[in-house]
Amino acid sequence: MKTSDLLTLLCFAATGLTAQAQSDPLQEHLVPPHVIIEHADGAQLQDSQRQAVQSAVQRMQLATEKTHIERKEAIESLRETLQDEALSEEQALRDLEDVLKAEGAVKQNHLRMLIQANKALNPQQRKALLAAWHKQRAQKQAGQDQGPVQPEPPTSWLSKNDLKAQVAEMRVEEVAWRKIAWKTCLLDGLNASRNEKKPVILWVFIDRPVDDKRC
Amino acid sequence: MFAGAAREAVFSNSEVIDRIQKDYIPVALKAGDVARGGSGVEGKLYQELKRTMPQPQGIGTLNSAGRVLSWSLMFESQAQVIDFLDHVGERYRETPDRSKPVPAERFMRFPNQKLPTLEDPGTTFDIPHEHADGEKCPGEPRRVEGALLTKVIGRALDDKGDPRSDARIQDNYIEDQFEITPTMLKALAAAQNAAKNKPFPLPDVLSRTIVSNAYLGILDVKPLEPVQSGAEEVMNDIHLWAEPSSENGLRVWGHSKVHGKRERNNNGKGPRWEHEIVLQWQGHLNPKAGAVALIAEGQEQLHYDNGRTDTEEEAVAFLPAGRPLDFDGKVRYGMRAGF
Numbered sequence: 120m121k122t123s124d125l126l127t128l129l130c131f132a133a134t135g136l137t138a139q140a141q142s143d144p145l146q147e148h149l150v151p152p153h154v155i156i157e158h159a160d161g162a163q164l165q166d167s168q169r170q171a172v173q174s175a176v177q178r179m180q181l182a183t184e185k186t187h188i189e190r191k192e193a194i195e196s197l198r199e200t201l202q203d204e205a206l207s208e209e210q211a212l213r214d215l216e217d218v219l220k221a222e223g224a225v226k227q228n229h230l231r232m233l234i235q236a237n238k239a240l241n242p243q244q245r246k247a248l249l250a251a252w253h254k255q256r257a258q259k260q261a262g263q264d265q266g267p268v269q270p271e272p273p274t275s276w277l278s279k280n281d282l283k284a285q286v287a288e289m290r291v292e293e294v295a296w297r298k299i300a301w302k303t304c305l306l307d308g309l310n311a312s313r314n315e316k317k318p319v320i321l322w323v324f325i326d327r328p329v330d331d332k333r334c
Numbered sequence: 335m336f337a338g339a340a341r342e343a344v345f346s347n348s349e350v351i352d353r354i355q356k357d358y359i360p361v362a363l364k365a366g367d368v369a370r371g372g373s374g375v376e377g378k379l380y381q382e383l384k385r386t387m388p389q390p391q392g393i394g395t396l397n398s399a400g401r402v403l404s405w406s407l408m409f410e411s412q413a414q415v416i417d418f419l420d421h422v423g424e425r426y427r428e429t430p431d432r433s434k435p436v437p438a439e440r441f442m443r444f445p446n447q448k449l450p451t452l453e454d455p456g457t458t459f460d461i462p463h464e465h466a467d468g469e470k471c472p473g474e475p476r477r478v479e480g481a482l483l484t485k486v487i488g489r490a491l492d493d494k495g496d497p498r499s500d501a502r503i504q505d506n507y508i509e510d511q512f513e514i515t516p517t518m519l520k521a522l523a524a525a526q527n528a529a530k531n532k533p534f535p536l537p538d539v540l541s542r543t544i545v546s547n548a549y550l551g552i553l554d555v556k557p558l559e560p561v562q563s564g565a566e567e568v569m570n571d572i573h574l575w576a577e578p579s580s581e582n583g584l585r586v587w588g589h590s591k592v593h594g595k596r597e598r599n600n601n602g603k604g605p606r607w608e609h610e611i612v613l614q615w616q617g618h619l620n621p622k623a624g625a626v627a628l629i630a631e632g633q634e635q636l637h638y639d640n641g642r643t644d645t646e647e648e649a650v651a652f653l654p655a656g657r658p659l660d661f662d663g664k665v666r667y668g669m670r671a672g673f
Contacts, residue, residue, distance in 0.1 A: 173597060176597055177597055177598060180596065180597065180604075181604070188390070191366065192366050192369055192370070195366040195370070196366075196370055198476060199370070199476060202476055202478075202479075203470075267535045267573065268573070269533055269535075269575055270573045270574075270575060270587065270588040270589050272587050273587050273614070273616045276585065276616065277616060277629065278581065279579075279581045279583075279618045279625075279627060282616075282617055282618055282627035282628070282629055283627045283670065285629055285668060286487065286627055286628075286629065286668030286669065286670045287668075287670070289487040289489055289497070289666065289668045290487050290509070291501040291507060294501045294502060294507070295345075295346035295347075295348065295351065295502050296341045296342070296345050296346045296502065298351050298355070299345055299351055299354055299355065299360050300355075300360065301360045301361060301362035302359070302360065302361045302362070302473075303361070303362060303363075303471070303473035303474065303475075304361075304376075304465075304471045304473045304474075305361055305363065305376050305379055305380070305400075305473065306375065306376055306461060306462060306463075306464065306465065306471070307361075307464075308359050308360075308361035309379075309396070309398060309399075309400050309461050310461065310463055310464075311359045312359045312396070312397070312398040313398040313431075313461075315359065316398075316430065317357055317358055317359050317426075318357075318358055318359070318395050318396060318397055318398075318403060318422055318423065318425075318426040318430075319358065319359045319360075319361050319395065319396040319397075319398075320354055320358040320359070320360050320361070320393070320394070320395050320419075320422075321361055321362075321363060321383070321393065321394035321395065321396065322340070322345070322360070322361070322362035322363065322393065323363050323364075323365050323368055323383065323387070323391055323392055323393075323394060324336055324337030324340060324364075324365055324391045325336075325337055325364065325365050325366065325391065325553065326337055326364065326553065327362040327363070327364060328341050328345065328362060329362050330475055330511070331485065331509045331510070331511055332509070332510055332511055333338070333504065333508050333509070333510040333552070333553055334337035334338045334340075334341055334552070334553060
């Protein structure tokens with residue numbers, strides 16, 4: 120299994136609590152908060168109930184903020200281990216353990232949030248919203264069973280060369296942040312510092328401006 | 335938001351750029367690499383950075399021996415960014431190398447919010463001129479072998495349909511990249527074989543990857559990355575199809591709509607955002623030649639509220655929170671690989 124496959128699986132696992140098979144007990148018994156809010160008027164939710172549901176979501180987001188960073192770092196570490204020529208089984212398993220630990224914390228926070236949001240409802244509201252949620256899912260499933268619908272083609276097709284040229288035209292060469300020639304190797308930077316007798320200024324963030332990446 | 339805000343508010347300022355070009359050696363490291371430490375001299379240097387950093391991300395300065403001079407997460411004002419560079423310059427002149435101990439100064443916000451200074455532990459780094467043969471630099475970008483590195487450019491358009499001119503900010507202009515992995519290419523080949531020269535939907539893993547990278551703004555407002563951005567993904571409706579093209583490869587077309595949002599935390603603090611992108615796509619894919627060219631046009635709405643809309647402080651004074659974003663207009667995206 121390639122790194123990207125594993126990462127994809129892990130990503131889906133982290134978000135899949137409400138998106139698994141029909142036998143999923145969470146889907147059977149708990150209404151997701153977005154469904155509660157969507158049907159809030161129909162289910163005659165009081166303002167205090169809406170607020171309780173929103174607070175449950177916000178608490179979950181706050182709790183998972185740190186976990187998200189830990190999970191990203193753990194996945195990055197696992198990716199690095201799997202790409203290393205040494206391919207250390209022990210290190211990979213340790214990295215995976217860190218990933219799974221972070222995944223577990225995300226899932227626990229998610230379940231806690233679902234329970235708190237559902238506890239904000241009275242039994243009649245919960246029953247009605249569960250029915251609406253199951254109906255919504257069944258309709259979505261039925262739509263998927265009919266197979267994909269081919270979209271309308273464009274009114275005019277661009278040739279391969281036109282596409283290539285149009286993408287190239289979109290790039291702006293003279294951007295302020297491109298003017299700093301960031302080095303990516305710290306050893307290289309320190310050697311330059313010694314030779315040119317200048318201090319090093321460090322950019323330490325999730326992504327770097329030198330990789331042509333969004334940051 | 336932190337990195338985007340730093341690039342825009344600190345490192346796009348012409349005076350700061352001039353000073354760095356003239357007086358500093360700029361080095362960009364990934365926070366994840368520094369957090370992991372690693373082995374060898376560079377790993378030890380990373381560990382020292384990690385020991386002294388006030389937060390896992392920030393702007394730091396070192397002397398030539400790899401000792402930390404000062405860290406800062408924010409600055410009281412734009413003028414204080416220059417003062418910080420002056421201040422570090424003075425510290426460097428006093429302790430340019432390993433001849434004297436260098437306590438690591440740390441600021442949450444320069445110069446008024448200072449954290450305790452950390453003493454120099456006395457360890458020295460024997461810095462080689464280059465990496466040993468076969469040693470991989472931890473700063474090298476990591477790539478999935480066999481993947482197509484696809485560059486993305488996104489432009490916000492004005493009322494006339496022309497690209498907005500200020501490319502410094504990511505709500506007007508983005509550059510990004512992503513990988514179309516061998517797994518995605520394999521899924522594409524399987525779908526094409528099964529379709530037997532008829533139109534077919536692109537595999538989900540590929541179409542979702544393509545669409546998820548077409549958005550304006552910072553990393554934190556990626557609608558289709560709920561785990562990273564903390565978004566509650568409320569909707570994605572992606573229909574990208576392909577059919578064999580007379581130009582070798584596949585021609586691609588379709589439409590997509592994605593919507594994500596995030597509410598504030600339970601203290602009523604932190605960012606809240608909402609993001610919707612509706613696009614029409616067309617393009618060309620030639621997996622055998624490793625070529626990709628895609629254009630998407632449509633409408634995008636992005637609202638990012640950092641909870642500090644009423645502040646008069648400059649953006650450099652609250653880098654981790656970023657600045658508010660409010661965009662509702664036409665957009666155009668281009669993606670390219672292998673040309």
